[in-house]
Amino acid sequence: MPSKISLFNKEIALQISRSIGWVSLVYFLGLAFILPIRMMMYYGEEYRFIHQENNLFRYDFPIQMIFMIIVPVLLAVFLLRFLQVKLSVDLMHSLPLKRESLFFQYTLTGLFFLLLPIVAVALLVAVLHGVMDLDTYFGLKDIYGWAGYTIMFNIIIYSAGIFVGMLTGISAVQGVLTYILLLFPAGITLLIFVNMGTLFYGFPSDYFLNRELEKMSPLTTIYILEHNSFSWTTIGTYLAITLVLYLLSLWIYKKRKTEAVTQAIAFPKLKSIFKYGVTFCVMLLGGMYFGEVQNHYGWTVFGYAVGTIIGYFAAEMVLEKTWRVFGHIKGLIIYGAVFTVLAVSVPFLTGYENRVPDQEDVKGVILTNNHSVFIHNYEDIFKPSPLTDEQSIQQVRELHKQIVANKRSNNGISPSSETALFIYELKDGNKVIREYVVPRDLYTQHYKPIYESEKYKRAVNEIFKVKPHQAEKVTIQSHGMVPKHITITDSAEVEELVAAVQKDILEESYESMVYRQGNSASMEIYMGGNSFVYLELKPSYNNLKEWLERKDLLHRAMVIADDISYILVGKESDIGLDPYSIDSRQVHEKLENHPNTIKITDKARIQECLDRATWNIEETYIASFMYETEESPELKAFHRDHAPEFIKKHFEE
């Protein structure tokens, strides 16, 4: 008798293969057409395409990805039909088989049928690799890698499918909930961070959302396979999650009652968790959608309300298996009441919003307007370093306090909108992180001393993270109509150049930093490997210009007065620009014909115009730069405060 009741039962395996074999077959055919057959087409002897792919995922990746997402779930759903069909449940559980053996028998046979096509195709490709001598295109290692990653994603999704299958008694619900579960970790994190940002002024949503959120969910990471591999930590984590889900499935199966079949949620106690969980998530989704799209308090509240109602009834419909559930409003009313109370009390929880750490508690503070420097693959050495001196901390805290005090007036779109990300490191090891978008012009008196301080400049500008002698190569490109480009590789010269730019930045004024100038050129400093620093060169960088002049490189690196034959300047209000279709020739003609237009030909004045102009042409004065060598003019503009004196004089008299 024991042999009959052992783990492997031939007839059960046969029964499973009869019900799910087709999924395996379809997967095999799909992969066979994508890989070995496609390779025979590409690399057939008559005409060998130069089609070098040392990553097997690049063959029809979208289709491979769709298979990887769909096949394991489909398999899990059809496999667990024995648990989701009433009559079948009764039969299978009246047999002299323990639940463990049923579980292992089914899931392992399913796994076999899931992996069989992958292994078979990998073998076929390996054979082809030998026979057709495909070593120039990819190696055996690439085949193992392909098979390994494909298996990894298949089994994690498969185990999620099995896990969900144990929690529900309906196959359709199993399919849908599996995808929801797979997206859940990334989804709920996104929802919570974004909603916290809506609810709490200063909550650094973007800062948190830059942390590899997509890696939290297999479905959102698969795309990486096309270009990249995964770290062993990630692989290990995925395999561990797979194993945990698998063992949890067994545990749940042993607790599951057979009568749970045809119930949307197999465990009565989970029903309310499901119901209010769905309500909560859809509420957050509604709040996020309307909050982000409309950015208005009323709409956000509307989003929460609509989300709550939709989520509640949707969950109720799934649980009751009918759409006629609109009478079941008791739970909705209680939920609504609880969250209204919570929402109303949020404004009173101002401790979070008003908190600016005390001077004596702060060890250091980072202030930056660019939260993307905190994304995961940003090189650590380029991240801004904290300001630790008392005066800087004091200045940053003052700015922070002022922003908090002006909570109401910071809203709205302003041309000087600036992100302000504060990261305080406290002496007790904690961190206080806040993020705001503020109209910078409102805070000039606070920003100016910070931005102009040497400590701040050294802390945030990437160029200061480079020791001049580390730089290997520098390139400079001009951004004008005439392309100019120089590369400097001599190490002594590179060192001098980097030092010159560092000096320029230390001397730069706040006004120069914030004026959206038509920057004449940009610079890249390469430091070996893939590491480089990019920066815009401002007209105020005189040390740089002097250095280039001395080397007789200035005219090869940037647009200079000699490149321009003349400039026409007029008042924007006189010319009347249509910002949606700007034709530089037309504007040039209008300028030529307008009596008030000033024509500049003096080289010194041209240089001054070059230094002062901005690309943002919706400013007070519009200028058309005519190059010596080009037929079309280039349009720029001057802000009233930044226009050269002679232009202001001309128009104001």
Place this chain on the structure above:
Amino acid sequence: MMIQINNMSKAFESLQAVEDINLSVRKGSIYGLIGSNGAGKTTILKLLAGIYRQDKGDVTIYEQPVYENINLKDKVFFIPDQPFFFSQYTVKQMAAFYKNIYSGWNDKRFESLSEVFEMSINKKIHTFSKGVQRQAAFLLALSTMPDILLLDEPMDGLDPVVRKKVKNLLIHDVAEREMTILISSHNLREIEDMCDHIGIIHKGKLLMEKELDDLKSDIHKIQIAYKGKVPESVMEQLNPVHLEKRGSVMLCIVRGNEEELTAKIRNSNPVIFDLLPLTLEEIFIYEMEDLGYAIKNIFI
């Protein structure tokens, strides 16, 4: 006792399916479980088949709990009210499946029963009519040589000839190898000729459990008539469960030993005296009345 259920209750979420059931079945007996739809018959069978797990009490076979007990389940076969077969399977494939699962499977039995049922074993079962599918279920079940056969409404959809055939086969196995059968039905008449024990279940409760031989010998229908007045002493002695008067003829249902009753009545010199047979259904109707249940709610 072969099957023993003690103080057992089972609920499906908020619905109490069976409550505080005590039931015992001896080895080699055929036990009929009678009740209307939704009374809890199927629940009891599925608990005995190890499909459900009770909330309270014990469900034992050979004094061992059934749930997840594979050695016991190997000896138990459950035929549900709607027999289930794997899709696209032939009788032969299903037989191969059961052969692989049940240690008692008997190939010879399968062959001889296939002949008895005139079963085309190489045809797909889902192409069969409902009645033939049920016969296939019997064929497979009996081939596993179970000690206990659990049958849920087994006669549904079978014509009288097949019914007879099935009953004979079942009784044969009971006689031959002391197989025990627990059979459920909403219709007493359908199974009364084969059961030796009957349990009546109503709204999740087992109302009564009786051995049929006892029942039949214990209760009688009597027609008597007297010249003139009925002697009071007789009526006192008989203490009828039920009394009807049709003119001067009285129809009584009385309990007691047949011979004693006859003697008593003859002593009172009745003009007419007949001892009439009772159908099982009548017996139950009067027994239930005795317990205070209106019978129409229980039988269809």
